Amino acid sequence: MREWKPASYPSISPYLICRNAEEVITFLDAAFDGIMLRRFDRPDGSLMHAEVRIDDSVVMIGGGATESVSAPAHVHLYVQDAQSAFARAIEAGASVVQAPARKTEDDDLRGGVMDTSGNIWWIATQ
Secondary structure (H helix, E strand, O other), X not given: OOOOOOOOOOOOXXXXXXXXXXXXXXXXXXXXXXXXXXXXXXXXXOEEEEEXXXXXXXXEEEEOOOOOOOOOOEEEXXXXXXXXXXXXXXXXXXXXXXXEEEOOOOOOEEEEEEOXXXXXXXXXXX
């Protein structure tokens, strides 16, 4: 047991600071079956920090209460069915960056979408 990190957390997690963090959390739930693990709000009820599990990984999200906002990130996500996850992401409000495609015979099937905070999610199936 590792006491220096929460049980079942990966050693590395992307941390996104978003002006519209609530929309990103809703997007992660709808597009990738994200599960809220922890959430901490400010006294005014706005989001300070959240942690969302997607499969075996955790995405940490900070609310944009300050002028500090992450540069748009690129996050790569392996899923069981890239076509289906890509479609769900579009239905959840993302915009198309690149339609799912396999560039070579042995390459992943991969497509990209942009969430409402400008983060790009590369969705792939090997």
